[in-house]
Amino acid sequence: MDEQPRLMHSHGVGMAGHPGLAQHMQDGTAGTDGEGRKQDIGDILQQIMTITDQSLDEAQARKHALNCHRMKPALFNVLCEIKEKTVLSIRGAQEEEPPDPQLMRLDNMLLAEGVAGPEKGGGSAAAAAAAAATGGVGADNSAEHSDYRAKLTQIRQIYHTELEKYEQACNEFTTHVMNLLREQSRTRPISPKEIERMVGIIHRKFSSIQMQLKQSTCEAVMILRSRFLDARRKRRNFNKQATEILNEYFYSHLSNPYPSEEAKEELAKKCSITVSQGGTLTVTVSNWFGNKRIRYKKNIGKFQEEANMYAARTAVNATSVSAHGSQANSPSTPNSAGELIPDQLYSSLFLYQSRYRQKPRRSPT
DNA sequence: GATGATGATTTGCT
């Protein structure tokens, strides 16, 4: 069979645009069965058009018949040419997709939470990371942590099995489609690029499904996190002693209630704050002072009694230390008139300063 | 369970 090479040679000769077909048509015994040839081509085209309407076996047989048809190479060439012309216009629509920021965010989060990425002892890495994020919580809630770990591992497992399932399905489908296209490429021209494009489309579809999985996994992790590890949920009021120490500092520094970093550390130590929610111990102290300042300022009247009490206490302490307790005032009943004045002065100074505030000065130690 | 207290977080400013 030397038909194919001959057809290729004829390119550009004969019937414009359809050289192969033209050659073929001129091949036959001239004139008499030209009509018959036309009929033949019409039949073939009809068969191709209706091939999808037939049953599988029927179509298979028809396909085989078409493949063996002597006109097939010629038709194929024609299709190739038409394709080449149309593909040129399609090629422009090739988009280079940038990495989806949403997907990247999800990936990063899953990685950070230890759901994606390498498994390290059943998600303990994630728990450790979470613990670090919340400031290295002590042993008081280790039971909750193990609960959290277990649940996270569960999520992790579901995520991975689902992801694997999707990946497998994607691969199966891709190979299936590729086989189909290869099979079809025997009857119609399909460039490797087209197959590539189709694979790309399939992958995009599947990755959008994967994204949904990632999204819901992220949501599940967030819920779990907020349920077990959110600092706000873990909020514990300070004990009485800690509050007293902090209040003592606050009211004795009412003119400038901005403890330095060192003072904060000192206070944290004194208050034996173990549940450091925010990050470092001093952050908790900072939070307290921040809240105290704003709430004091908002409603001085409400805090007046408290202010008087602490002012009196420090005053008593001071006198008892400096003057060897010679002024025998009862500690529980302070001289109200004597203590109120400096206190009010302090508070007005604080309020004044809050407008024209300066950086808190560092303690000399 | 309604409400105020309170520790933590967020937002915006300097």
Next chain:
DNA sequence: AGCAAATCATCATC
């Protein structure tokens, strides 16, 4: 970076 202010979310009390 550190703060004020607003806000959130839980705790504690009744």
